[in-house]
Structures are given as structure tokens and as C-alpha cells.
Amino acid sequence: MKYLLVLLVVGVGIWMLVKRLRSGGGSAGESPGVSERAAPVSMVECAHCGVHLPAADAVPEGSRVYCSEAHRRLGPSPTPPA
Numbered sequence: 333m334k335y336l337l338v339l340l341v342v343g344v345g346i347w348m349l350v351k352r353l354r355s356g357g358g359s360a361g362e363s364p365g366v367s368e369r370a371a372p373v374s375m376v377e378c379a380h381c382g383v384h385l386p387a388a389d390a391v392p393e394g395s396r397v398y399c400s401e402a403h404r405r406l407g408p409s410p411t412p413p414a
């Protein structure tokens with residue numbers, strides 16, 4: 333009688349696994365939360381070196397933003413990148 337319960341639990345487990353694989357689209361299906369995390373991030377350009385970085389990581393100063401505290405101290409590049 334104990335085995336019936338084990339069989340039921342295993343059966344439900346397999347059913348959930350199959351259900352997840354089918355809803356996942358079939359490809360990898362390992363991490364369904366990837367598309368949620370790939371939300372668009374606004375990118376800004378460092379005024380000194382021109383590197384693009386997420387706005388959350390930028391160091392703002394006035395109307396300009398920099399990639400790091402060091403570049404903020406150095407100020408805007410004299411020859412802006414083309």
C-alpha cells in the first residue's frame with residue numbers, strides 16, 4: 333500500500349516535468365526565467381572614453397555621464413569618439 337503513494341508522487345512528478353517541458357517551447361527549457369531577466373536596459377555613453385554602459389552603473393555629473401569615478405574626475409574627452 334505504501335508503494336501506491338510513492339507511485340502516485342513519482343507519477344505527478346513526471347507529469348509536472350512533461351508539462352513544464354511542453355510549455356517551455358522545447359529548446360533548452362532549463363531556465364524559463366531568462367526572458368524575464370533580459371528586460372531592456374537603458375544604455376548611456378561615457379563622456380570621456382565613449383564606452384556604453386547601463387545607466388544604473390553610470391556616474392552622472394550635470395548633463396554628462398561617465399563609466400567610472402576616475403573618468404568623471406578626468407572630465408569629458410577633448411576629442412569625442414566618432
Ligand SMILES: [Zn+2]
Nearest residue numbers: 378381399403
Ligand atoms: Zn569612461
